[in-house]
Amino acid sequence: xxxxxxxxxxxxxxxxxxxxxxxxxxxxxxxxxxxxxxxxxxxxxxxxxxxxxxxxxxxxxxxxxxxxxxxxxxxxxxxxxxxxxxxxxxxxxxxxxxxxxxxxxxxxxxxxxxxxxxxxxxxxxxxxxxxxxxxxxxxxxxxxxxxxxxxxxxxxxxxxxxxxxxxxxxxxxxxxxxxxxxxxxxxxxxxxxxxxxxxxxxxxxxxxxxxxxxxxxxxxxxxxxxxxxxxxxxxxxxxxxxxxxxxxxxxxxxxxxxxxxxxxxxxxxxxxxxxxxxxxxxxxxxxxxxxxxxxxxxxxxxxxxxxxxxxxxxxxxxxxxxxxxxxxxxxxxxxxxxxxxxxxxxxxxxxxxxxxxxxxxxxxxxxxxxxxxxxxxxxxxxxxxxxxxxxxxxxxxxxxxxxxxxxxx
Amino acid sequence: xxxxxxxxxxxxxxxxxxxxxxxxxxxxxxxxxxxxxxxxxxxxxxxxxxxxxxxxxxxxxxxxxxxxxxxxxxxxxxxxxxxxxxxxxxxxxxxxxxxxxxxxxxxxxxxxxxxxxxxxxxxxxxxxxxxxxxxxxxxxxxxxxxxxxxxxxxxxxxxxxxxxxxxxxxxxxxxxxxxxxxxxxxxxxxxxxxxxxxxxxxxxxxxxxxxxxxxxxxxxxxxxxxxxxx
Numbered sequence: 001x002x003x004x005x006x007x008x009x010x011x012x013x014x015x016x017x018x019x020x021x022x023x024x025x026x027x028x029x030x031x032x033x034x035x036x037x038x039x040x041x042x043x044x045x046x047x048x049x050x051x052x053x054x055x056x057x058x059x060x061x062x063x064x065x066x067x068x069x070x071x072x073x074x075x076x077x078x079x080x081x082x083x084x085x086x087x088x089x090x091x092x093x094x095x096x097x098x099x100x101x102x103x104x105x106x107x108x109x110x111x112x113x114x115x116x117x118x119x120x121x122x123x124x125x126x127x128x129x130x131x132x133x134x135x136x137x138x139x140x141x142x143x144x145x146x147x148x149x150x151x152x153x154x155x156x157x158x159x160x161x162x163x164x165x166x167x168x169x170x171x172x173x174x175x176x177x178x179x180x181x182x183x184x185x186x187x188x189x190x191x192x193x194x195x196x197x198x199x200x201x202x203x204x205x206x207x208x209x210x211x212x213x214x215x216x217x218x219x220x221x222x223x224x225x226x227x228x229x230x231x232x233x234x235x236x237x238x239x240x241x242x243x244x245x246x247x248x249x250x251x252x253x254x255x256x257x258x259x260x261x262x263x264x265x266x267x268x269x270x271x272x273x274x275x276x277x278x279x280x281x282x283x284x285x286x287x288x289x290x291x292x293x294x295x296x297x298x299x300x301x302x303x304x305x306x307x308x309x310x311x312x313x314x315x316x317x318x319x320x321x322x323x324x325x326x327x328x329x330x331x332x333x334x335x336x337x338x339x340x341x342x343x344x345x346x347x348x349x350x351x352x353x354x355x356x357x358x359x360x361x362x363x364x365x366x367x368x369x370x371x372x373x374x375x376x377x378x379x380x381x382x383x384x385x386x387x388x389x390x391x392x393x394x395x396x397x398x399x400x401x402x403x404x405x406x407x408x409x
Numbered sequence: 410x411x412x413x414x415x416x417x418x419x420x421x422x423x424x425x426x427x428x429x430x431x432x433x434x435x436x437x438x439x440x441x442x443x444x445x446x447x448x449x450x451x452x453x454x455x456x457x458x459x460x461x462x463x464x465x466x467x468x469x470x471x472x473x474x475x476x477x478x479x480x481x482x483x484x485x486x487x488x489x490x491x492x493x494x495x496x497x498x499x500x501x502x503x504x505x506x507x508x509x510x511x512x513x514x515x516x517x518x519x520x521x522x523x524x525x526x527x528x529x530x531x532x533x534x535x536x537x538x539x540x541x542x543x544x545x546x547x548x549x550x551x552x553x554x555x556x557x558x559x560x561x562x563x564x565x566x567x568x569x570x571x572x573x574x575x576x577x578x579x580x581x582x583x584x585x586x587x588x589x590x591x592x593x594x595x596x597x598x599x600x601x602x603x604x605x606x607x608x609x610x611x612x613x614x615x616x617x618x619x620x621x622x623x624x625x626x627x628x629x630x631x632x633x634x635x636x637x638x639x
Binding site: 006017315320324326 | 466467486490492494508509517520523526565
């Protein structure tokens with residue numbers, strides 16, 4: 001058997017002999033590989049952005065919203081009737097085994113003042129569990145305690161946007177801010193979360209104990225009323241079980257008969273995000289598939305050139321056969337030649353794909369991410385194209401009759 | 410046991426509806442170290458006979474024993490291995506690889522023999538020295554004269570220590586003086602290295618270098634006689 005280095009040397013020489021032709025043939029593969037990498041980068045970029053948003057929202061998250069009112073046959077939207085209470089939240093935590101953390105939320109917008117600065121921001125009354133539910137670490141200070149929650153203490157945790165708007169460079173922990181003219185002590189600051197999927201600034205927020213919000217800031221239609229209950233299930237697999245347990249428990253607590261509609265809604269936010277992520281993945285797949293078509297067209301170009309090359313070099317094949325080249329020696333020579341074309345094209349295509357997707361995100365502002373697997377995929381695919389489309393010409397060459405081949409002019 | 414034993418070999422082609430009997434019951438013995446000229450008009454079957462001797466073609470029927478083993482029924486790759494190890498070819502048109510250097514052309518049989526690169530280079534350089542082309546390893550065929558190219562081809566035939574050299578009109582493209590040089594080289598290799606040489610030629614002065622002349626006509630051996638040296 002012929003050794004590989006000699007074969008590669010022969011291939012490179014044959015390709016150099018027809019520089020223009022080799023370059024044009026490679027161009028097909030270069031465009032194909034470049035397109036595959038750029039398209040996958042766009043798709044992966046979109047998926048990654050969604051993935052980021054999912055993790056900023058908190059994982060395995062369920063939201064319980066109060067139900068719709070029905071008055072005189074007119075059904076109002078979800079959340080119009082206040083039906084949820086802190087009691088419901090406590091019950092969910094105690095009685096639903098698939099639930100890990102529960103945080104009631106009672107929120108509103110309020111004007112906040114510190115020193116000479118003032119700022120209008122969302123104020124959320126909740127418990128310390130919200131930090132667990134939403135995977136939200138503190139940068140400084142401490143969460144509020146159960147005692148503070150029970151006693152409606154005037155303490156607050158503030159988001160980074162509020163820190164910047166009110167405090168500038170001052171350390172806010174231990175300072176007193178005025179929310180609706182009521183003094184609150186800042187006990188900690190929240191880590192930055194960035195924009196939500198809908199473009200809201202998640203850091204423009206102040207967290208206070210839910211009892212304080214109910215009794216001192218926003219009032220309540222009935223004692224212990226909350227707007228939302230946020231729930232974190234124990235794991236992604238427990239989401240459905242948790243949803244079922246919550247529905248069952250709340251129907252019981254709210255005394256809803258067999259035929260009546262729920263007076264609350266459970267929303268699986270993670271599921272919604274996963275759907276968005278899924279569609280981004282489908283888009284990636286589609287873009288990749290379209291780009292691979294051009295790679296296959298490039299492969300056909302290789303096959304075409306290799307067939308021409310076999311015909312042109314019939315005499316060379318005859319000489320090689322006369323001095324002892326076997327069937328597979330001839331086949332390997334042409335397959336390696338096709339592979340050389342496609343792999344050089346692949347490497348150049350990878351470089352062009354990476355710089356192309358970089359330029360694309362710089363020009364259009366799309367998030368692109370060139371992943372290592374996509375490079376490996378494109379490179380492997382171009383190699384496979386070379387072998388696949390190189391095989392037939394190589395097979396044809398190996399079947400030549402040595403006598404005929406030697407006589408060929 | 411002769412080096413080559415050919416027994417009742419037939420070769421038939423069909424071209425369209427017409428059957429051509431290129432060889433009709435040819436039998437022949439060739440001993441090691443012989444220098445044979447094969448002559449005959451075109452269409453006499455001498456080329457077919459040479460192709461069969463060279464393991465490039467297979468007879469339709471009959472036996473061909475090369476060093477005692479029958480090669481008539483072997484497959485493509487087995488024939489390729491025999492060509493590689495036992496036979497060396499010299500063609501009228503030289504048949505060198507145009508883009509490869511002299512050394513690389515001579516190396517070619519060794520490449521298919523699976524020898525490591527270093528040993529290939531040494532043996533190819535040695536073979537080039539034997540044919541009087543030492544120092545021209547890097548030259549390409551288009552940088553060499555016809556006579557030099559044919560010497561490269563002879564070196565390629567020698568490099569794998571072939572026991573038989575088959576030459577098909579080796580001087581057909583060369584002028585008289587160069588032809589004489591080539592024939593003297595071939596005769597010297599036959600004498601000194603005891604290599605069996607079988608050559609096809611139209612010219613009687615080329616045939617005169619040999620020791621035995623076989624004439625073909627209509628697919629049969631017309632005559633087989635030793636050369637009378639004058």
